[in-house]
Amino acid sequence: MSLTLDKPRSPRRPAARRSNLELYSWLFMRISGVALLVLVLGHLFIMNILDGGVHRINFGFVAGRWASPFWQFWDLSMLWLAQIHGGNGLRTVINDYARKDATRFWLKVLLYVSMVLIIALGSYVIFTFDPDITS
Amino acid sequence: MAGTTATERAGTSRGGGTLYRGDLGMWSWVAHRITGVLTFFFLFAHVLDTALVRVSPDAYDKVIETYKNPVVNLFEVGLVGAVLYHALNGIRVMLVDFWSKGPKYQRPMLWVILAIWVAVMIPGTYFMMVRTVTDLFGGS
Numbered sequence: 001m002s003l004t005l006d007k008p009r010s011p012r013r014p015a016a017r018r019s020n021l022e023l024y025s026w027l028f029m030r031i032s033g034v035a036l037l038v039l040v041l042g043h044l045f046i047m048n049i050l051d052g053g054v055h056r057i058n059f060g061f062v063a064g065r066w067a068s069p070f071w072q073f074w075d076l077s078m079l080w081l082a083q084i085h086g087g088n089g090l091r092t093v094i095n096d097y098a099r100k101d102a103t104r105f106w107l108k109v110l111l112y113v114s115m116v117l118i119i120a121l122g123s124y125v126i127f128t129f130d131p132d133i134t135s
Numbered sequence: 136m137a138g139t140t141a142t143e144r145a146g147t148s149r150g151g152g153t154l155y156r157g158d159l160g161m162w163s164w165v166a167h168r169i170t171g172v173l174t175f176f177f178l179f180a181h182v183l184d185t186a187l188v189r190v191s192p193d194a195y196d197k198v199i200e201t202y203k204n205p206v207v208n209l210f211e212v213g214l215v216g217a218v219l220y221h222a223l224n225g226i227r228v229m230l231v232d233f234w235s236k237g238p239k240y241q242r243p244m245l246w247v248i249l250a251i252w253v254a255v256m257i258p259g260t261y262f263m264m265v266r267t268v269t270d271l272f273g274g275s
Contacts, residue, residue, distance in 0.1 A: 030232070033225045041222055044215050049259060052266045053211065054202050059192035062185070079182065086175035093168060114179060122182045125189045133191060 025088050032085040039078040063131035072126055079122040087115040163245050167224050170217040177214055208267045212260050219255060223248035 047053065065071045090111050098104035187195040201207075227244045231237035237244075 030229050033222075033229070037222050037225070040218060044218060048211060048215055049262045053263055054199065054207070055266055057199050057202075059188060059195045062188050062195070082178055086171065086178060089168075089171045090175055093172060118179055118182045121186050125186045129188060133189075 025091075029085060029088060032081045035077070036081055036085060039074060040082065043074075043078060062129075066126065066129050067131065076123060076126050079126070080119060083115050083119050083122075087111060158242075159245055160241050163224055163227070167221060167228070170221040173217050174214070174221060205267045205271060208264060212263050215259060215263065216252075216256055219259075220248075220252055223252055 047057075066075075091108060094104055094107045094111065098107055184195075184198050187198055224245075227241070227248050230244060231241050
């Protein structure tokens with residue numbers, strides 16, 4: 001009986017279950033990066049350069065700004081894109097430098113929890129902002 | 136060393152590909168990571184402080200008040216510098232990825248973005264610091 005085996009000693013590999021996740025995350029970094037160029041640099045320019053930065057910021061300033069749906073949408077987009085872009089970047093950094101599987105796992109848990117927390121809290125604040133809230 | 140081509144040690148890399156390793160391109164990548172991670176941590180704090188508008192105007196104003204000092208002002212300049220580098224180098228990374236001549240010009244493109252960075256940060260720092268500096272030393 002002649003049994004032809006190509007590589008008889010090679011370990012049997014599990015059925016290919018490749019996903020394109022890394023490709024999509026790579027693409028997402030570029031696309032969100034372009035959007036963030038406008039959103040973040042615009043935000044920094046307006047907040048830090050036009051009129052003297054943090055010195056004019058107070059509750060009234062925020063109220064005036066979020067009275068406009070345009071700025072609400074701007075800030076919401078910036079929040080989501082920056083969190084996912086930054087979270088994906090940190091995920092890559094963790095994958096590169098964490099040596100033990102357990103370290104990698106828990107760092108990523110911490111990362112994902114912080115991303116969900118910040119996105120949820122930020123979105124909640126933008127959507128439920130009340131300029132007439134009493135202190 | 137800056138300005139020299141990465142030296143290739145025989146047999147140390149597959150296909151002799153040393154486009155980045157040990158060269159300026161590698162350091163631009165290191166800086167890209169550091170500025171990205173710093174910005175992520177800043178963002179965490181920034182969303183939390185802004186969320187105080189949902190607590191009370193007073194709570195928000197009190198925290199913002201603590202930011203109105205020269206040290207925080209310096210941090211702001213640093214943050215803007217970090218984000219600006221990350222943004223400019225991000226453009227460069229996309230050109231390396233998507234432009235057919237990108238890899239060839241990755242090094243001159245680094246000098247270009249550093250020049251833009253300096254050209255923006257000089258007036259930027261001035262406008263960000265002018266209030267603090269006049270408050271500190273302006274007297275009247």
